[in-house]
Amino acid sequence: MPEGHTVHRAARLQRELLAGSALAVDSPQGRFAEEAALLDGQRLESIEAYGKHLFYAFESGVYLHVHLGLFGKFRMGAGRAPEPRGAVRVRFQSERGWVTLSGPTACEILDASGRRSILARIGPDPLRPTDRPARAFARIAKSSTPIGALLMDQSVIAGIGNVYRAELLFRAGIAPQVPGRAVPRTALLELWRDARALLRAGERTGRIVTFRPRERHYVYNRTGKPCRTCATPIVSATMAARTVYWCPGCQH
DNA sequence: GTGGGATGGGCAA
DNA sequence: TGCCCCTCCCACA
Numbered sequence: 001m002p003e004g005h006t007v008h009r010a011a012r013l014q015r016e017l018l019a020g021s022a023l024a025v026d027s028p029q030g031r032f033a034e035e036a037a038l039l040d041g042q043r044l045e046s047i048e049a050y051g052k053h054l055f056y057a058f059e060s061g062v063y064l065h066v067h068l069g070l071f072g073k074f075r076m077g078a079g080r081a082p083e084p085r086g087a088v089r090v091r092f093q094s095e096r097g098w099v100t101l102s103g104p105t106a107c108e109i110l111d112a113s114g115r116r117s118i119l120a121r122i123g124p125d126p127l128r129p130t131d132r133p134a135r136a137f138a139r140i141a142k143s144s145t146p147i148g149a150l151l152m153d154q155s156v157i158a159g160i161g162n163v164y165r166a167e168l169l170f171r172a173g174i175a176p177q178v179p180g181r182a183v184p185r186t187a188l189l190e191l192w193r194d195a196r197a198l199l200r201a202g203e204r205t206g207r208i209v210t211f212r213p214r215e216r217h218y219v220y221n222r223t224g225k226p227c228r229t230c231a232t233p234i235v236s237a238t239m240a241a242r243t244v245y246w247c248p249g250c251q252h
Numbered sequence: 253g254t255g256g257g258a259t260g261g262g263c264a265a
Numbered sequence: 266t267g268c269c270c271c272t273c274c275c276a277c278a
Contacts, residue, residue, distance in 0.1 A: 002259055002260075003259055003260095006259080052260075052261095067260080067261080068259095068260080069260045069261065069270075069271095070258060070259070070260045070261085070270090070271095070272085071258085071260090071270080071271060071272040071273070072260090072272080073272070073273075086272070086273085087271080087272075102271095102272065102273095103270090103271060103272040103273080105260060105262085105270070105271095106261090106262095152260095154260090154261085161259050161260075162258085162259055162260085163259055164259085208259075220259090221258095241260090241261090241266080241267085242258095242259095242260085243258095
């Protein structure tokens with residue numbers, strides 16, 4: 001479930017299990033074995049999430065950068081790690097608990113400048129309390145790109161993925177095809193606030209719920225089904241290389 | 253049992 | 266734009 005909320009939640013839970021401790025680090029799968037050996041025994045200073053990126057700061061000054069991509073998955077728990085399930089790229093063990101990572105798009109050691117260059121190319125993150133949306137609004141306000149593509153662009157806003165894109169636009173009543181510069185500033189502000197609220201809820205619960213606990217989504221993955229508000233069939237199309245869903249009755 | 257698609261993104265062309 | 270990465274899960278048999 002890797003959108004921004006998953007990554008921030010992972011950072012919070014893993015801090016409790018690992019931060020401040022010297023870690024045993026290995027790579028049961030073997031693909032990260034050399035790097036794991038460099039980290040093994042070091043104290044983990046902090047874990048920080050920016051959009052969909054995670055940075056683990058180690059005492060020697062290096063960072064482990066993780067991006068889950070579409071397939072990546074963390075497992076974690078208190079006590080001793082169980083036998084690895086599937087292909088585990090990297091495993092951490094502290095005196096309090098363990099974390100395993102499988103299937104990531106990125107799992108690499110970076111120095112401070114490598115970390116900075118990643119942070120320089122992502123936009124404000126609604127889950128970071130001090131981030132402000134002005135930069136994102138400026139990009140959107142002068143762009144002819146559809147708002148549905150801009151919301152997926154991590155250099156515009158960091159942390160929103162395909163589910164939140166569809167749900168945010170439905171809740172705002174905006175069709176995905178509307179050019180960025182045609183979206184009123186008041187609507188952008190409302191989108192930002194709603195993104196912050198929905199992502200925070202997702203961070204707390206670990207699930208994306210934008211409608212009701214049982215019927216979780218308004219439009220995402222509901223092609224052909226009746227709109228929960230107006231009963232018009234939900235439609236879908238490809239935008240920014242992913243399927244976008246919307247209600248032609250509610251979104252203009 | 254199994255095949256396709258999935259909540260991403262980098263890269264070549 | 267399409268391919269690849271390379272894992273999990275669910276719809277369908």
